[in-house]
Amino acid sequence: MANITNxxxxxxxxxxxxxxxxxxxxxxxxxxLRNTPFLDFVGSINGNGSDTIRVRKAGLDGYDSFQAxxxxxxxxxxxxxxxxxxxxxxxxxxxxxxxxxMYKITDLASMTGIGGSDIDPFRIxxxxxxxxxxxFAELTGATVAGFTASVTQAGAxxxxxxxxxxxxxxxxxxxxxxxxxxxxxxxxxxxxxxQADIRSETNNALAFAPASYEAMSAKxxxxxxxxxxxxxxxxxxxxxxxxxxxxALWAPGAIGFATGKPAALVGAAESMDMGDVLIEMDRDAxxxxxxxxxxxxxxxxxxDSDRGVKLLSLND
Amino acid sequence: MNYKTEAQPWAPQSTxxxxxxxxxxxxxxxFAKWWPxxxxxxxxxxxxxxxxxxxxxxxxxxxxxxxxxxxVEFETIRPGVNGVRQIRGEIGDVSNRIGQLQREGWIYxxxxxxxxxxxxxxxGGQYFADxxxxxxxxxxxxxxxxxxxxxxxxxxxxxxxxxLGHIEPQFWQLLIRDFEKRPDRLIRQQHLPxxxxxxxxxxxxxxxxxxxxxxxxxxxxxxYKKVI
Numbered sequence: 001m002a003n004i005t006n007x008x009x010x011x012x013x014x015x016x017x018x019x020x021x022x023x024x025x026x027x028x029x030x031x032x033l034r035n036t037p038f039l040d041f042v043g044s045i046n047g048n049g050s051d052t053i054r055v056r057k058a059g060l061d062g063y064d065s066f067q068a069x070x071x072x073x074x075x076x077x078x079x080x081x082x083x084x085x086x087x088x089x090x091x092x093x094x095x096x097x098x099x100x101x102m103y104k105i106t107d108l109a110s111m112t113g114i115g116g117s118d119i120d121p122f123r124i125x126x127x128x129x130x131x132x133x134x135x136f137a138e139l140t141g142a143t144v145a146g147f148t149a150s151v152t153q154a155g156a157x158x159x160x161x162x163x164x165x166x167x168x169x170x171x172x173x174x175x176x177x178x179x180x181x182x183x184x185x186x187x188x189x190x191x192x193x194x195q196a197d198i199r200s201e202t203n204n205a206l207a208f209a210p211a212s213y214e215a216m217s218a219k220x221x222x223x224x225x226x227x228x229x230x231x232x233x234x235x236x237x238x239x240x241x242x243x244x245x246x247x248a249l250w251a252p253g254a255i256g257f258a259t260g261k262p263a264a265l266v267g268a269a270e271s272m273d274m275g276d277v278l279i280e281m282d283r284d285a286x287x288x289x290x291x292x293x294x295x296x297x298x299x300x301x302x303x304d305s306d307r308g309v310k311l312l313s314l315n316d
Numbered sequence: 317m318n319y320k321t322e323a324q325p326w327a328p329q330s331t332x333x334x335x336x337x338x339x340x341x342x343x344x345x346x347f348a349k350w351w352p353x354x355x356x357x358x359x360x361x362x363x364x365x366x367x368x369x370x371x372x373x374x375x376x377x378x379x380x381x382x383x384x385x386x387x388v389e390f391e392t393i394r395p396g397v398n399g400v401r402q403i404r405g406e407i408g409d410v411s412n413r414i415g416q417l418q419r420e421g422w423i424y425x426x427x428x429x430x431x432x433x434x435x436x437x438x439x440g441g442q443y444f445a446d447x448x449x450x451x452x453x454x455x456x457x458x459x460x461x462x463x464x465x466x467x468x469x470x471x472x473x474x475x476x477x478x479x480l481g482h483i484e485p486q487f488w489q490l491l492i493r494d495f496e497k498r499p500d501r502l503i504r505q506q507h508l509p510x511x512x513x514x515x516x517x518x519x520x521x522x523x524x525x526x527x528x529x530x531x532x533x534x535x536x537x538x539x540y541k542k543v544i
Contacts, residue, residue, distance in 0.1 A: 051401070093412065097396030145391055146398040148420065152356045152387050154464075160498050241390045242446065243462030299396040305420070312387075315462070 021114060029236045030133035031222030032140055038183045039140065040303065042256040045096045046263065052095045053258045055303050059088035094258040096299035099135055101128050107288040121281060121290050128294035129274035136257075139300040141237035143255055144185060144248035146302040150310035152244065156193035157186070157313035159201055165249045166228055168309045178251040178307040182230040187238035187245035190313050191224055198227065245315045250308030260297030339456050342441025346390040347410060348425035348432055349417055350480055353487045354387040357495075357525060358468050360543040381543055382524045384488050385471050386480055388425065390432075390446055406441075423480055430474070469544060476540045485532055492525050 002008065010016055033039050043053050064085050103124045110120045117123065149172075151165040162184070172178040186194065198208045210225040222233040230249060239246050265271045265280055272279040276298070282291040302308065359382045366375045393410045395402035403409040414424050427433045436443045436451060445451060445460070448467040452459045474480050499518040505511040532539055 052399075093399040093416075095396060095399055095401045095412075097402045099396070139394075139397055142392050142394045142397045145389070148351055148422075150351070150354050150387065150389075152354065154356055154358060160501065164494055239392055242388065242448070242467055243464055246389075301398040312389075 019114065023117070023119075028134065030130065030137055031220050031233070031235065032133055032137040033183065033185070033233065034133070034136050036183070036219075037181075037252045038250065038255070039300075040253060040256040042094055042258050042303070045258060045260040045297070051097075051260070052093050052299075055092045055094060055256055057090040057092065057304065063088060092256070092301060092303045094256055094299045094301045094303075096258050096260045096297050099296050099298060100293065101131055102291055102293045103128070104289055104291045107290070110290070121292050124292045125272055125274065125279040125281075125294070128279055128292065129277045131294070132275065132277045132296055132298075135296065135298060137235050138237045139257070139298065140185065140255070141235055141239055143300045143302060144250070144308065144310065145239050145241065145246045146305075147248055147250070147254070147308040147310045148305040149308070150312055152312040153314065155314050156196070156316075157190045157247075157311065158197045159194065161311060161313065162194060162227065162230075162249075165309045165311045166230060169249055169251060169307070172309075173306040178254075180229065180251055182249055182251050184227075184230050184232045184247065184249045184311070185238065186232060186234050186247040186311065187315075188234045188236060189316065190238070190245050190247050190311070191232065191234045193313060194227075194232075240315050241312065243315055244312040247311040247313070248308055249311060252307075253304055254302060254307035255300065256303040257298065257300040259299075262295070336437060338436050338438045338443050338451065338458055339453060340438050340443055340458050342406075342438045343443055344392045344394045344406065344408070345433060345435075345444045346392050346446070347414070347427060348388050348390055348430065348446075350386050350388045350423045350425070352421065352423065352481070352484060354389070355384045355487055355491060356387045357382060357491070357521065358385040358464075360465070360468065362542055382521070383472065383528060383540060383543055384491070384525075385468050386475055388471050388474070425474070425479070430479075432470070472540050473544055476537055476544060483532075483537070485529060488525070488529050488532075492522070492529065495522060495525065 006014055042055050045051055045053060067082055067085065105119070105121060105124065113120050149168050151161050151168065153161045165184075166182065169178045169180075169182055201208075208225055208227045211219070211223050215225075216223055219231070220233075222235060224232045224234055226232065259276055261276060262278060265278065268280050269283065270281040274294075277294050277296045280293045280295070282293060283289075284291070359380050361378050362381045363376055363378045366377050368374050391398075391413075393400055393408045393413075395406060395408035399413045399416060400408035400410055401412060418424055425432070432447050434445050434447050434449075436445070443451075446467075448463045448470070450461045450463065452461075475483070495518075499515045499522070502511050502515050502518075506515055528539070
């Protein structure tokens with residue numbers, strides 16, 4: 001008589017493998033600065049007559065000094081009429097764009113799921129709503145490449161470069177300086193290089209304050225710590241340019257974002273309002289197929305280039 | 317015909333076409349721009365032939381020459397970012413953005429004239445890269461190698477051909493002033509041989525930068541022609 005082994009039971013009485021109840025998540029990088037003072041919400045395009053919000057800028061409240069009466073050859077007198085000063089103004093356009101993400105799932109795939117947290121149209125809808133955070137991170141990474149000033153290092157990022165970028169912000173706009181606090185958004189490789197250089201730093205005045213558990217809870221998983229009073233975050237969505245990572249340092253008011261949202265989805269059989277994302281279910285009965293479509297409307301841009309500086313370093 | 321060598325319906329599908337597609341998602345095209353204050357110090361290996369004296373053969377001598385290179389950047393054209401409007405799918409209308417940059421003083425480099433973009437087929441679209449990036453696929457991973465020397469030469473050629481307009485050496489002066497602070501930070505550790513070496517290297521670069529600034533005042537743009 002043969003012994004009853006697991007091997008002998010497979011196919012009839014035992015399974016070759018049993019799928020886990022829990023679905024482990026693959027690594028994502030959706031961390032972003034949405035709920036920080038470093039990204040300004042400039043408004044919604046709903047009912048505005050355009051897909052673009054023009055952010056108006058003006059030199060007020062201490063921008064212009066009182067006129068000095070120092071005309072040529074001392075011609076200005078006590079009773080000389082003052083000349084008018086032209087107002088300095090400008091604008092930045094934030095264009096809102098449609099963004100979409102769709103998955104399709106068959107009824108059979110849905111019904112064979114185990115329990116409530118398995119892959120089904122509702123779990124997919126939840127996932128789409130979280131991809132909005134990823135979009136935010138991507139747009140922020142692309143937007144910072146639009147700053148004008150830059151500090152470029154043809155090698156790994158060093159403390160010197162970081163200080164130089166910091167000083168550029170302090171000297172921004174002909175020495176007026178961008179009001180802080182400052183934030184740095186670096187590619188993880190830039191952060192590694194900076195961290196390595198900070199390790200060899202002996203000057204106590206330049207101490208690095210690593211992210212504590214409490215700080216990370218408050219500021220999110222991308223928060224790495226503070227250096228020279230600059231909050232440092234990392235993002236893999238930092239773009240590349242000419243073999244360099246394009247990270248950045250900036251102050252509040254440098255970057256703005258605008259959104260839009262359909263007030264109602266006319267003709268939608270079933271829709272879900274998930275924050276800034278609208279999810280719609282579409283049904284193809286002849287194929288037993290459900291489409292889960294998410295839409296959001298978002299745009300981001302540099303509002304004031306004087307308040308930011310790019311930090312470029314080698315992408316190995 | 318030898319039917320054994322023909323692909324049968326049950327045979328594995330040829331992966332030939334799949335290999336032609338980069339194992340990555342599509343990205344966005346880009347354009348090149350330059351801000352006249354953005355420079356970076358780069359070194360070039362310059363080889364010249366030294367005539368042999370008498371019966372001696374000619375010799376090739378390689379020297380390292382440092383110059384300030386305009387830091388030409390590539391900006392992604394992504395609809396919804398920095399004023400780029402969506403016109404067709406993920407294709408953006410960049411005219412607004414270029415106009416804004418030119419108003420601010422940026423120099424825009426048209427890809428049609430300067431040929432710096434390459435497009436490769438990717439999963440579900442196209443993958444754009446600059447022409448200085450060599451892309452290979454190994455173990456289903458995309459390996460990118462940036463040819464910095466080629467890129468630097470392109471930037472210098474643009475400068476020498478007058479495509480980037482007038483050069484303002486004042487910006488180099490500012491970069492030198494910033495660079496002067498770098499060796500100072502290491503002074504306290506100069507007793508360590510490797511730190512001393514770094515200080516020496518930084519000081520040597522500082523000397524070369526100052527020399528370049530002086531030479532430019534005498535020779536002008538001709539100074540760049542030896543590295544092209």
